[in-house]
Amino acid sequence: MIAVLAGGVGAARLLRGLVQVVDPADVVVVANTGDDLVLHGLHISPDIDTVTYTLAEAGNRKTGWGLAGETWQAMDSLDRYGGPTWFRLGDRDLGTHLYRTGRLADGAGLTEVTAEVAESWGLGFRLLPATEDRLRTMVTLADGGEVGFQEYFVGLRHDVPVSGVRFDGADDALPGPGVLEAITTAEAVVVAPSNPLVSIAPILAVPGVRDAVAARRETVVAVSPIVGGSALKGPADRMLTEMGHESSVVGIARLYRDLVATLVIDRVDADLADGVEAEGVHCVVTDTVMRTTDVAAALAKTAIEAAA
Amino acid sequence: MIAVLAGGVGAARLLRGLVQVVDPADVVVVANTGDDLVLHGLHISPDIDTVTYTLAEAGNRKTGWGLAGETWQAMDSLDRYGGPTWFRLGDRDLGTHLYRTGRLADGAGLTEVTAEVAESWGLGFRLLPATEDRLRTMVTLADGGEVGFQEYFVGLRHDVPVSGVRFDGADDALPGPGVLEAITTAEAVVVAPSNPLVSIAPILAVPGVRDAVAARRETVVAVSPIVGGSALKGPADRMLTEMGHESSVVGIARLYRDLVATLVIDRVDADLADGVEAEGVHCVVTDTVMRTTDVAAALAKTAIEAAA
Numbered sequence: 001m002i003a004v005l006a007g008g009v010g011a012a013r014l015l016r017g018l019v020q021v022v023d024p025a026d027v028v029v030v031a032n033t034g035d036d037l038v039l040h041g042l043h044i045s046p047d048i049d050t051v052t053y054t055l056a057e058a059g060n061r062k063t064g065w066g067l068a069g070e071t072w073q074a075m076d077s078l079d080r081y082g083g084p085t086w087f088r089l090g091d092r093d094l095g096t097h098l099y100r101t102g103r104l105a106d107g108a109g110l111t112e113v114t115a116e117v118a119e120s121w122g123l124g125f126r127l128l129p130a131t132e133d134r135l136r137t138m139v140t141l142a143d144g145g146e147v148g149f150q151e152y153f154v155g156l157r158h159d160v161p162v163s164g165v166r167f168d169g170a171d172d173a174l175p176g177p178g179v180l181e182a183i184t185t186a187e188a189v190v191v192a193p194s195n196p197l198v199s200i201a202p203i204l205a206v207p208g209v210r211d212a213v214a215a216r217r218e219t220v221v222a223v224s225p226i227v228g229g230s231a232l233k234g235p236a237d238r239m240l241t242e243m244g245h246e247s248s249v250v251g252i253a254r255l256y257r258d259l260v261a262t263l264v265i266d267r268v269d270a271d272l273a274d275g276v277e278a279e280g281v282h283c284v285v286t287d288t289v290m291r292t293t294d295v296a297a298a299l300a301k302t303a304i305e306a307a308a
Numbered sequence: 309m310i311a312v313l314a315g316g317v318g319a320a321r322l323l324r325g326l327v328q329v330v331d332p333a334d335v336v337v338v339a340n341t342g343d344d345l346v347l348h349g350l351h352i353s354p355d356i357d358t359v360t361y362t363l364a365e366a367g368n369r370k371t372g373w374g375l376a377g378e379t380w381q382a383m384d385s386l387d388r389y390g391g392p393t394w395f396r397l398g399d400r401d402l403g404t405h406l407y408r409t410g411r412l413a414d415g416a417g418l419t420e421v422t423a424e425v426a427e428s429w430g431l432g433f434r435l436l437p438a439t440e441d442r443l444r445t446m447v448t449l450a451d452g453g454e455v456g457f458q459e460y461f462v463g464l465r466h467d468v469p470v471s472g473v474r475f476d477g478a479d480d481a482l483p484g485p486g487v488l489e490a491i492t493t494a495e496a497v498v499v500a501p502s503n504p505l506v507s508i509a510p511i512l513a514v515p516g517v518r519d520a521v522a523a524r525r526e527t528v529v530a531v532s533p534i535v536g537g538s539a540l541k542g543p544a545d546r547m548l549t550e551m552g553h554e555s556s557v558v559g560i561a562r563l564y565r566d567l568v569a570t571l572v573i574d575r576v577d578a579d580l581a582d583g584v585e586a587e588g589v590h591c592v593v594t595d596t597v598m599r600t601t602d603v604a605a606a607l608a609k610t611a612i613e614a615a616a
Contacts, residue, residue, distance in 0.1 A: 098350075
């Protein structure tokens with residue numbers, strides 16, 4: 001069994017390849033819930049939904065989020081009232097949030113609801129929320145003030161410098177059902193090419209998770225989300241710099257060195273392989289820009305072979 | 309100023325006429341909230357929305373509820389998950405519930421939110437929830453068991469006999485801001501042709517409201533929701549019979565006699581005018597089936613003249 005620590009888009013792309021080279025029944029995805037929010041009374045789990053929709057081949061390729069064939073009647077209606085529409089919820093996507101919120105209100109756990117949604121989309125792997133408890137990634141802005149992650153990421157279009165992040169609720173959160181078992185018993189653990197500071201770090205912040213990963217470091221592999229010094233998507237590169245890290249594969253190796261034995265980097269960063277190794281992290285060089293599912297499958301294969 | 313005690317469809321039809329003959333700025337509508345429900349985490353106020361949408365000429369004439377030009381993507385999506393879709397929420401309609409739920413979560417009162425929604429639709433009158441507190445009309449089924457009003461009305465299509473109703477939360481509810489003042493100071497109070505047992509009774513069950521209406525009985529007029537022994541819409545006729553009342557204008561007079569000095573009945577019931585008067589209620593006979601706005605306007609004019 002392969003366990004994957006996953007954020008949103010980058011993780012979904014890798015998973016699309018992974019399920020080509022590993023039986024999906026042997027894949028367990030531990031998903032970030034630090035991005036979750038309650039908006040208009042609805043419980044929204046952006047990373048879980050991105051993984052679900054993308055792996056169901058139902059993702060909206062035009063927007064990069066949400067569902068294909070989406071309509072926006074509810075948002076237009078909300079807009080009439082002057083309600084907050086900065087977080088765009090499509091009509092089809094709303095059905096997911098209505099279902100999740102209703103089930104949670106009925107007493108179901110987020111893990112159970114996530115499994116139900118994943119199953120209805122025909123996903124063949126297990127998708128586990130990192131925690132069922134309230135966990136909120138809070139972003140400290142460089143010019144003062146703190147906002148929820150989605151307000152930073154979507155509301156402010158991550159177009160402002162940040163000085164730090166914290167994971168509200170993490171101290172009291174319990175790992176979701178199956179999470180520690182998956183991390184402990186997997187043949188290999190893959191850290192997806194997601195933002196290390198706001199997609200992977202919240203998962204690790206759930207008490208017990210970081211230790212469980214570190215305890216089996218030799219068979220943990222990360223795929224660098226930084227390629228040629230930049231993030232392929234999102235603000236990971238700027239955030240790394242703003243928060244005092246290095247936006248390079250070496251910076252990633254430094255962040256992950258206690259947790260992963262191997263870092264997979266892109267060919268454009270081949271000259272930095274020695275720098276990665278100098279951090280005590282074994283370095284594998286391959287194509288990591290997943291323009292096609294074939295590239296993603298080859299990358300996933302390389303990663304799990306490097307971990308084993 | 310004219311105050312109207314209002315349920316959903318029947319009240320909306322009368323109001324459409326009333327605003328033709330009275331300056332809307334001089335109309336205050338006290339709306340039933342016993343039908344309200346929280347579904348999928350969203351606060352839904354069916355009667356308030358029916359009044360709002362109908363008076364905005366935005367109501368869906370095909371369904372008799374919801375908004376015109378509606379789409380159903382969210383419900384189709386919810387259906388994929390096997391979620392509860394018996395209470396149909398259109399995509400445009402959902403925008404209203406998202407707005408209301410979000411505002412309530414922000415700490416706004418239902419009165420304030422209702423006013424905001426009404427204003428955005430251009431309604432010229434004040435629309436006041438009977439109470440801002442939790443009030444739930446619960447229906448006891450004849451074969452045992454108790455269900456929420458919408459489960460009876462929509463879920464079971466009111467196709468089962470009932471033995472009683474109660475208004476959960478009424479004892480602890482406070483009249484909404486402005487409600488008692490409107491009822492006390494209005495030139496006339498009009499009880500709309502809504503279901504007396506489940507649309508008007510919940511309003512009256514809010515402590516202080518029944519007494520305020522009774523205290524000014526001489527200038528209170530009701531329009532009978534029963535015409536020729538039947539309800540024009542909904543289960544009022546069957547409910548009256550099942551709960552030991554008479555499904556006739558005389559039965560309505562008996563229910564309302566402590567509250568209203570005048571009952572307006574339809575011409576088809578002219579032969580029962582004496583029976584109404586025998587209950588101590590002045591009887592006015594006119595056209596009450598509001599097929600057109602003109603009929604509704606004439607009916608509204610007759611009602612307020614009878615009250616004055």
